[in-house]
Amino acid sequence: MKNNYKPNLNLIRNGDKAEFNRLYLAYYDMLLSFVGQYVDRSEDTENIVQDTFIKLWEYKEKLKEDSNLRNLLFTIGRNKALNFIRDNKHFIPQEDWQLIEAEMKIFSLQSLGENVGEFDELRNRYAQVLKSMPEEQKVTFMMSREEGLKYAEIAQALDVSVKTVEARISKALKLLRLKLAGFYSAIWFLSTFLS
Known part of the structure; x- marks a missing residue:
């Protein structure tokens, strides 16, 4: 079966x-x-x-x-x-x-089997969107999502307020949602890798 x-x-x-x-x-x-x-x-x-x-x-x-x-x-x-x-x-x-x-x-x-090609395309699009972000926004976002740092740790490392960190990450997520719209797997990708 x-x-x-x-x-x-x-x-x-x-x-x-x-x-x-x-x-x-x-x-x-x-x-x-x-x-x-x-x-x-x-x-x-x-x-x-x-x-x-x-x-x-x-x-x-x-x-x-x-x-x-x-x-x-x-x-x-x-x-x-x-x-x-x-x-x-x-x-x-x-x-x-x-x-x-x-x-x-x-x-x-x-x-995910048959959706792997779509994930390759999604990953490439994700990389392009990251490149297009302002440098401070990209660095802040990557420190959070790829290095796993807490907002307070990022704020201290970058010498900015926690509110600034929150704003940058919020803008980055909005941009990613906008640019990745239309991918079948985008919602899964965003919730799994970016939340």
Whole structure:
């Protein structure tokens, strides 16, 4: 079923429980394996996967006609696993936490299969938008999103106020949303890599 199953999006959007159960059976083990790479306890892993399917069920009416349910499940599962790790990161050394987060983002991109070409184009467009930003805005944005610094740390490093940092990052995000509009994966990209 896992290899040949193609979910009927219309049935799922209309709340067909039998079709949703087929989706669940087709992707449960894959998601369990994926989440299990990052969350040690099997009980926690199972809860995250269950929550992933619940979230998709709650979101079903908002699905678009071209939604890729497999990709959406991996994205929701990844976000829920990251949230779980964040909530429990006092048990995880900081360097391990950062590595786990990076690995999950890379795995999620690789799991997208047929959308990889679009992600290459999206990544190139992202780089072009960064280049077009005023230097102070670009540096501030990259310190936040790529170096993971807090606003206060950036403000201190650049000798500006926290409000200035907030304003620069806000403008950068608005520009990115504007310039990346039209990409199927832009919303996912922005929420995953830029939030």
